[in-house]
Amino acid sequence: MRARMTPAVLIFGGLIIFWVAFTPVVIVPTYVIPDDPSETWDARTELEQRGREVYIAEGCTYCHSQYIRPQDWGIGADRLAKAGDYHQDAPHLLGSQRTGPDLSQEGGQHTNDWHLAHFMNPRSVRPDSIMPRFEYLGEEDIGALTAYMQSLGGVEADLRMAYQYKVRDDVIAAYEAGPDENIQYLHEQVPPGWRPLPNPYPATDASLSRGEKVYQSFCIGCHGPVGDGMGQASEWLYPPALNFTTIRRNLWEDKYIGGILYYYIMNGVTGSAMPYFKHELESEKIWDVSNYVAKYFIDWDDSNMEPVGVHSARETPGEGENSPPAREVISE
């Protein structure tokens, strides 16, 4: 006997099967998922909410996720997403693509002037970015969007922001005191052990080439093609990026700069637009770009200086000014 499909079977069967399937997977979760805020959840201010509306209108959610997954250790998964982080969010903005970075913990990672430069021209601070320019939004909406960015991460974002603001006055004061005073101030913020530290990587041609590549992808937007701090982003940043050429007369103990450069590339200059790069650049890349900056912009390369210690098996002695310092040790 053939099972007959009559209009009644089709319509009532269709209705029944839909509701039987729909109820357990959509209706039930709606009532059983607790609606409690997480320990970092924070209510949004009016401005932050306005920024969220701009974020929605511009479709930011199609390229930026807002949750850290268990496998995201590489982007610095300090905190995995919890349901309570999204308390009262309507609509949710979890996102389905990560063409750009995750933003769930963006608050306080960058300063407001960095965000301004980034929204006006993303490539001015992130040369490899493919994000659209948002200059058309105008000052007010960019301000709101920035406030929203700085709120992402809740209570932890607020703490990061508070820390940025705490240091910011000092950073600005140092910049306004003059170039030499500024560098002295920056030197003093570096832990003493890092200051008399030469770059342990020889500034070979290979190292300098790698450094150039890193500089072009990470630094050139603000510090500029000649390292004078007049990159594309400079018109939006305050204080502007450091002019490297002024370091030449302010070397630590008149000779060291490698360790200080490394420290600032790793950690950023908190309170200024200079971000930290320790999640994005491995140790060797930071030393290489330090060599590049030292060699071409400061015109002072400390990578052959004492203390040298025992070199890694990677460095072989050679001829020329950039050859590894091990050369002298071996020739003795």
Add this chain to the structure above:
Amino acid sequence: MSAEKRVDLEEKLDRELDRDLQSDGPPPYSAAKGFIVSGAIWLIVGTTWGFIGALEYVAPDLIQNVSWLSFGRVRTAHLNIVAFGFLTATLIGVALYCIPALLRTKLFSERLGVATMWAWNAAVLVGAVTVSMGYTQAREYAELEWPIDVAVLLAFVLILYNMIMTVVFRREKNLYVSVWYFVGAILWTSMVYPLGNVMWHPKTGSMTGTVDAIWLWFYGHNVIGLLFTPLAVGAAYYVIPRVARAPLYSHTLSIIGFWTLGLIYTHIGTHHLMQAPVPLWLKVIAGIDSFLMLIPVFTVLVNLWMTARGHWVNFFGTAAGKFVFAGTIWYAVVCIQGAFHSLNFVQRVTHFNNWVVGHAHIAVFGFAGMIAIGAAYHILPKVCGRKIWSPPLANLQYWLIFLGLWGMFIALTIGGLVQGNSWLNGESVYRVLPQLTMYSALRVMFAIMIIAGALVGAYNILMTVSRGERIEAA
């Protein structure tokens, strides 16, 4: 229904047919023709918008500070135009021809059908313009604002009414499987659409928190699962036996395929949230049912392929047959892929990147879109009483879209694997971007082929309905 009542109905229908022929109402199949022609035109717009978005991946400064061409808005417009302007419209057009044809009757109200067609196109146009202006609810596939949701829902309800009344006034007693799928699609979507768009919250169109994500992905997945899929499967069930000139292989497989589709597809939305903070039991249901999806998919495919078996030569002779047959192959590819990347250990690589974009393109365009175009070519001569203007052009369109889509799928899949594996290896998102450029550039090139296919297709369809050689009435 008693015998006398049936005779009464048939007489009533005959009277109406006579009246229609005398009246100045729209001729039969006007609504189907309108949906198909407008779908072909929307495909040009939709693929062009996709091309602009793809271009912005490679050359982000090419278009500067033009708000409505900013990527976030272009993507939304592209998605809505292709999904609703082209795909849903074309398939509804096919259904509005097939249902009366299969039931040996006419559409219950051609006038209502034509009105719905205009309302539908107005909704798509207003939707595309408003999302381009930044009026969006930013929930994937549910972006349109509330007033447009109302118009879309109204259109679905009117189409459902028209379909059901056509079924009621039918002369053919048995309902062929295509009719189940067409009516099922619109019946389910008339519920999925308002539920998924959370239309009782007009301002945000959303629930709150992670619960909203569950509602959205129930909806996002069932726009594919309970709208595009049953419409396309219904169309394939109509076209394949006709092109093959062979009876359908199995009634039992049709029954199993239809009911399991409604039961299982509805469950799997949460497989979009496998690494998100939603309850584990929901992820388990979604994961298991993603594999159970192979039942409704392969009962249909085995049924269709066994029907076509031994008659392959009939498919290669017509563009319509090729389009629909290629669509069934894509259906197999996309559903096997879908089942496997619902597994957590696959998804930790494929999630969040271009792999998913590739998957979505072969689902919407490769599977449902190819079948829609093929079915439109198949029925168009009956719909407008004219021969296809140029079969070679239809053939050209097939190859442009077929190769363009394969190329795009492969480029996106490789690009996605590069992204996913780099992230899993600890690279930051920013550092992976330069690695993506080559695949993004390839996508732009393949997008050009697809736009060319859309242009050729729209030209051919417009010429067919306006200047095709008239078929003498038998």
